[in-house]
Amino acid sequence: MKCERFLSVSILAVFLLMGFVYYTTVFIFIEDWVGLQSSAGSLNALIFTFLVSLCLFSFFVCVLTDPGPVPASYIPDVEESGVADEERRKNSIQSRHCDKCSTYKPPRAHHCRVCRRCVLRMDHHCIWINNCVGYRNYKAFFTLVLYATLGSIYSTVMIVTCALRKDWAFNETASLKIFFVTSAVMMAALSLTLGTLLGWHIYLIIHNMTTIEYYEGIRAAWLARKSGQSYWHPYNLGAYKNITSVLGPNILKWLCPTAMSHLKDGLIFPTRRENS
Template sequence: MKWRRFVSFPILAVLVLMEMVYYGTVFVFLDDWLGLQSPAGWINAVIFTSLASFTLFSFFVSVLTDPGGVPSGYFPDIEDNDGSDQESRDAEALKKRCDKCPAYKPPRAHHCRVCRRCVLKMDHHCTWINNCVGQRNYKAFFLLVAYGTISSLYSSVIIIGCGIQKDWDSTRTTHIKTFYITSGAVISLLSLTLGTLLGWHMYLLTHNMTTIEYYEGTRAAWLAKKSGQIYNHPYDVGVYRNITMVLGPSIIKWLWPSSLGHVKEGTSFPTVRDTL
């Protein structure tokens, strides 16, 4: 069952971290700074709770959504070029067969050693969600990183604001000072980590590229440069279209991780050649 994916130390660690950040931000630092009974404190608590809720929901969707497996009975479409015979086409088809599982691989699909199957448009296997990131849950993963980054930055502002206004001269306990410094350092490190990851996936999103394809493209570009050619990622069909292929054509639904009506079967994708 999908819920068994939560029986994992990394996932439990993420859930505990989320709980600690939320509790500390709202009921310790925000309450100490503005007071939860004040209008400013209440408004900030509502905003941060909303961000934390979206982060948690995106996390659940990332964990529980199947990334996309190769459809049963899939066979690659081999073009009949120059009157090639059936034997030649069969040989071409064998090149697209996975050597680790009894299935043919569609374009952009890769075999995951952890999941022990081929995953459509596989980006990577993420330990922190105990699941592959692929065709059907990449949007949820991207929004998880985005909401997590915004939440951690918001928490950083609250901790810094609380620290600035606090009367440290009257605070003689060194444990409180250590707690503030440690909390600020941890949340700043978390913000930096998530922000870097978000920047990376924004680059991949706008170029319609997966992490695997990025590294494959790096080698392809190097080989093309040696032969005096220029390598272009075949699935990069323009920034806006690249974004809509992942987040959807409706901007209103971009921020909802479970809105997947626009996601196709994942066995074929438009290329630059199709737009010419």
């Protein structure tokens, strides 16, 4: 059952963090700054609630969406070639065989030791969604990181603004000051962490890579340099095509985590040579 994925300590931690950030930002900092009854307070609370709602929706999509199982009937389609290419053909088929699953795996698919199965276009296994990030939920994961980053930055701005405009009297308790400082530092650190993660996945999307392929590419480039050759990521089709292959051709649906009609079976991906 997909709902069983929510029975996880990491999932509970995410819910608790989101609840804490939302409550403190809206009902403590915005309320203390301008008041929720004012137009400025209501507007800020509405904007932040909208960001948190989008983040929560993307989170549910990430958790509940199967990243993409490899069909049990899948067999690699390797074209028959001449005798000179026979050894390379055998090596290609062997490299696509998963010894742990005892089945063949398509290009860009990898075996997840946590999920104990091969996942299409696997990026990584994420403990915070208790699920793999793969072909069918990568877009939802990206929008989750995007909305979480925007929400964290927004919360940080609210906390800092509230602290700067607050009239700190001499009789203010030390615990209140500690709470403000701790909250500001925590949200700034969270914003930096999520922002770094967002920048990393923007880079991967632009180059049509997964995290696994990036590190595989480092080794492949090193081996290519040793033999006096150059390495090119085979699935890099250009920035625009790379982006649309993940987010979809309709720019108006790029930030909708459930707009995935552009995804196919995830077994075949166009390469540079095919599009040159």
